[in-house]
Amino acid sequence: MTRNGDSRIGVVGATGAVGTVTLSLLAERGYENVRAFASARSADCEVTFGRRRLPVEEATPEVLAAGDLDVCFLSISASISRELVPHAINGGTVCIDKSAAFRLEPEVPLVVPEVNGDRALEHDGVIAVPNCCTIPLTCALEPLRKAAGIARVRVATYQSASGAGTQAMERLRAKRPEDLDLAMDWDFGGEEFDEETKIRDETRKIMELPSLPISATCVRVPVLVGHAEAVWVETEQPLSAEAARDLLAQAPGVRLVEAPTPAQAAGTDDVLVGRVRIDRAGGDGLSFFIVCDNLRKGAALNAIQIAELLPASRAVAA
Ligand SMILES: NC(=O)c1ccc[n+]([C@@H]2O[C@H](COP(=O)([O-])OP(=O)(O)OC[C@H]3O[C@@H](n4cnc5c(N)ncnc54)[C@H](OP(=O)(O)O)[C@@H]3O)[C@@H](O)[C@H]2O)c1
Numbered sequence: 001m002t003r004n005g006d007s008r009i010g011v012v013g014a015t016g017a018v019g020t021v022t023l024s025l026l027a028e029r030g031y032e033n034v035r036a037f038a039s040a041r042s043a044d045c046e047v048t049f050g051r052r053r054l055p056v057e058e059a060t061p062e063v064l065a066a067g068d069l070d071v072c073f074l075s076i077s078a079s080i081s082r083e084l085v086p087h088a089i090n091g092g093t094v095c096i097d098k099s100a101a102f103r104l105e106p107e108v109p110l111v112v113p114e115v116n117g118d119r120a121l122e123h124d125g126v127i128a129v130p131n132c133c134t135i136p137l138t139c140a141l142e143p144l145r146k147a148a149g150i151a152r153v154r155v156a157t158y159q160s161a162s163g164a165g166t167q168a169m170e171r172l173r174a175k176r177p178e179d180l181d182l183a184m185d186w187d188f189g190g191e192e193f194d195e196e197t198k199i200r201d202e203t204r205k206i207m208e209l210p211s212l213p214i215s216a217t218c219v220r221v222p223v224l225v226g227h228a229e230a231v232w233v234e235t236e237q238p239l240s241a242e243a244a245r246d247l248l249a250q251a252p253g254v255r256l257v258e259a260p261t262p263a264q265a266a267g268t269d270d271v272l273v274g275r276v277r278i279d280r281a282g283g284d285g286l287s288f289f290i291v292c293d294n295l296r297k298g299a300a301l302n303a304i305q306i307a308e309l310l311p312a313s314r315a316v317a318a
Contacts, residue, residue, distance in 0.1 A: 010072040018075035022300040061087040089125035132298030136271040143251040149236025153214040158228040180222035226262025260291035
């Protein structure tokens, strides 16, 4: 996707938490030829795009199939993505989808540019953006895997309200401090939340480690932006905390800090990693803490970075 000019870009879900950040990142990066789409409810609204205002168009199958968009960033529910993406592909548009709709389909690349960017070029019209916790987790695991192999991963997440969209942010803003609490607002499948299953399945797919033992426990905390993750990793070869720190300090997209917090991460592009130490529970284990802006690297920024891996021409499908 060429910057500053030629690419004709659509942002579907432009009024939402991720769509709003997608527009602001596209404007920051100098893209100009951008259209905003949402549901019929927003069709008379405008959204901010840099110094301009863009009219919001209704995202109908006909409009998306018209053939006048090169790249479309979709941040809408999985069910609406399933409905709209095939029409956009028919119109020759490359779809970069942030929902869970296509992530585990074998022929659809699931891409974190720092980990498996090459896979983006194998797309057949749609590229999936991983879950907002999986992206930073794989950015931190990849340099450790390359150096020492990964034998097992355990992760506990502390996820912000914005991970559940604009309405969840408004509900949190309306609460009094004494009413704040943890939440577990994902679909429960009997043993674990779908969010926990996504972290396992997506990490395995991105890292191409199909039987990696990995287990997650997810909790939503009363924080507006920034997902945190406590991670315990067992490596195949011994790796000291100092060596892990050195690897993480050089890893693309990662910034090593003392003790990352959501306030530090919100509004920034890096995956913050800190508190890197030997796991005192034993084995060849390390423990560390990750925090990332879930709306930027956890969603919108990762999607734009994927688009920037693609050749400038239209119809870039392999
Ligand atoms: N929030 C995160 O941190 C995060 C991270 C990674 C991935 N994701 C995924 O990204 C997607 C969007 O999440 P979000 O947090 O941005 O949600 P959100 O704030 O609730 O926004 C949803 C967007 O979808 C639009 N929409 C609803 N129905 C539509 C329709 N029929 N046609 C076209 N657009 C429609 C809404 O437009 P109206 O204003 O017109 O209703 C709104 O712009 C979800 O699949 C989510 O799982 C979110």
